[in-house]
Amino acid sequence: MSLGVVGSEVKRSLCFVDAYPINLLALILSIMSRNSYYSGDYSGSRRLGRYAFYVAVASIVIGLVIIATICAAHFTKLDD
Secondary structure, eight states, X not given: OHHHHHHHHHHHGXXXXXXXXXXXXXXXXXXXXXXXXXXXXXXXXXXXXXXXHHHHHHHHHHHHHHHHXXXXXXXXXXXX
């Protein structure tokens, strides 16, 4: 089981792409999941970990959309 905890610490750093307030929520949820795991609440830990994963994926998708929008706006300048 400790391998899953070590893996979650690696995954925790992957949620910082660009959508700043959303990835903080994912970080908080992953920390809450880890604390639930250490206190013995395995079902609560899985639930919070699942929520943290979904929020992290949403943060990555939103961050990539923001980056693509900024790149599209930058490279499609109108020449007058």
